[in-house]
Amino acid sequence: MEHPVYDLIIVGGGPAGLTAGLYARRSRLNTLLIEKLIPGGQVLTTDWVDNYPGFPEGISGFDLVEKMRRQTERFELPVINDEILSLSLQDPDKIIKGTQGTYTAKALIIASGAAHKKLGVPGEDLLGGKGVSYCATCDGPFFRDQEIAVVGGGDTAVQEALYLTRFAKKIYLIHRRDQLRATRILQEKALAHTAIQPVWNSMVESIQGTDQVEGVSIKNKDGSSGRTLSVEGVFILVGTLPNTEWLKPVVPLDPQGFIQTDPHMATPIPGIFAAGDVRQKLLRQISTAVGDGATAVFAAERYLEAL
Amino acid sequence: MGEKNITEVTDENFQTEILESSTPVLVDFWAVWCGPCKAIAPTVEELAVQFQGQVKIGKLNVDENPKTPGQYGIRAIPTLILFKNGTVVEQITGAVSKSTLETAIKKTL
Numbered sequence: 001m002e003h004p005v006y007d008l009i010i011v012g013g014g015p016a017g018l019t020a021g022l023y024a025r026r027s028r029l030n031t032l033l034i035e036k037l038i039p040g041g042q043v044l045t046t047d048w049v050d051n052y053p054g055f056p057e058g059i060s061g062f063d064l065v066e067k068m069r070r071q072t073e074r075f076e077l078p079v080i081n082d083e084i085l086s087l088s089l090q091d092p093d094k095i096i097k098g099t100q101g102t103y104t105a106k107a108l109i110i111a112s113g114a115a116h117k118k119l120g121v122p123g124e125d126l127l128g129g130k131g132v133s134y135c136a137t138c139d140g141p142f143f144r145d146q147e148i149a150v151v152g153g154g155d156t157a158v159q160e161a162l163y164l165t166r167f168a169k170k171i172y173l174i175h176r177r178d179q180l181r182a183t184r185i186l187q188e189k190a191l192a193h194t195a196i197q198p199v200w201n202s203m204v205e206s207i208q209g210t211d212q213v214e215g216v217s218i219k220n221k222d223g224s225s226g227r228t229l230s231v232e233g234v235f236i237l238v239g240t241l242p243n244t245e246w247l248k249p250v251v252p253l254d255p256q257g258f259i260q261t262d263p264h265m266a267t268p269i270p271g272i273f274a275a276g277d278v279r280q281k282l283l284r285q286i287s288t289a290v291g292d293g294a295t296a297v298f299a300a301e302r303y304l305e306a307l
Numbered sequence: 308m309g310e311k312n313i314t315e316v317t318d319e320n321f322q323t324e325i326l327e328s329s330t331p332v333l334v335d336f337w338a339v340w341c342g343p344c345k346a347i348a349p350t351v352e353e354l355a356v357q358f359q360g361q362v363k364i365g366k367l368n369v370d371e372n373p374k375t376p377g378q379y380g381i382r383a384i385p386t387l388i389l390f391k392n393g394t395v396v397e398q399i400t401g402a403v404s405k406s407t408l409e410t411a412i413k414k415t416l
Contacts, residue, residue, distance in 0.1 A: 036404055037343075037346035037347060037349075037350070037402050037404075038345065038346045038348075038349055040342065040346060044342030044343060044345070044346055045342045045343060046342075061342065062342050062345070081349065081350070081353075081405070083404045083405070083406060099404070099405070099406045128383070128400055128401075129381070129382065129383040129386055129398070129400030129401075130380055130382055130383075131382050132383075133382070133383050134401075135341075135342075135343060135383070135401075137340065137341065137342060138341045138342070138343055138344070138383060138384050138385075139382060139383045139384065141338070141340070141370075142381075142382040142383070143382070211380055212380060212382070233382065
């Protein structure tokens with residue numbers, strides 16, 4: 001079968017990719033969205049979203065992204081499940097190779113997002129799924145009435161620590177600095193919560209246990225005193241890594257692996273755009289991802305018209 | 308959809324359906340409140356069609372069946388466990404890609 005050449009392929013089905021898909025279909029571009037799992041991205045694991053406008057009571061991450069997906073369905077956005085392995089150029093075509101097939105497009109929007117970062121300490125991999133977790137909404141209920149630790153100090157860590165208070169009786173919030181980085185309203189809630197005990201200026205050295213997590217060893221930032229907190233779970237929420245391995249060496253990446261774009265979401269490669277968490281940007285939120293997606297399509301359309 | 312190829316696994320039928328199964332079994336431990344579980348569900352259904360007759364695919368709801376996940380020390384979902392002749396061959400946590408699961412299944416065949 002001759003493979004079609006799409007006007008636009010969007011890689012990634014989080015908020016940036018879904019918004020791009022919506023705009024592209026409304027512009028009648030021959031579009032394909034490729035997603036590794038089901039559309040949603042990191043929002044799928046977000047318990048509650050209070051900072052995305054239009055939902056006065058807030059909305060669960062899952063419901064929000066499901067609404068976004070249904071909206072793209074209304075405009076008949078084709079979605080394929082595949083994991084993309086590599087990108088190559090055959091000017092002006094972009095060839096995208098996945099595990100199930102090869103896809104060709106004149107323009108590409110990279111919205112492949114980011115995944116949770118690991119701590120990289122002993123015990124972390126060994127005890128993955130056995131008390132070490134990166135998803136509070138997935139695994140929180142397994143820690144009913146237990147003592148756990150949350151590592152991190154940003155929005156995700158603090159919000160998820162608050163969520164985990166529904167289950168755990170005590171939560172050590174381990175942060176390497178002496179104050180949290182999260183939005184003020186989240187900080188205030190967390191610090192006022194009786195079940196959350198902040199552990200300041202501390203780094204995790206290792207996670208203890210053989211079949212199950214038994215504790216987490218921490219040391220002071222200056223290396224002075226070390227101690228072990230007795231916990232049954234460790235939630236690691238220390239930021240994200242961009243999903244950009246597949247773009248090497250075609251698209252230039254910054255030292256952290258993020259994609260640098262101009263204000264129109266264009267990468268240095270003509271016809272390749274990026275949107276959402278995968279971009280080098282100041283604030284990675286649903287609200288900023290959505291704007292990126294819309295802009296990227298508008299820029300891609302201009303590019304296609306000029307071809 | 309491969310719905311009909313998927314066995315509903317419970318604490319009650321775990322022994323007969325999984326441990327005494329004549330073919331290898333992949334069990335997806337999931338819950339309704341888990342986003343990544345929903346993310347991986349279509350992949351599990353595709354595998355059920357792809358490996359029909361070779362591998363049994365089951366789903367166990369951890370809320371309704373707390374005993375079995377406890378026995379296997381499961382504290383994260385989705386967890387997918389591959390059983391062969393009643394023993395655990397591989398245990399995979401998180402919403403992994405289809406190719407990861409295919410590779411694991413093919414190793415047991």
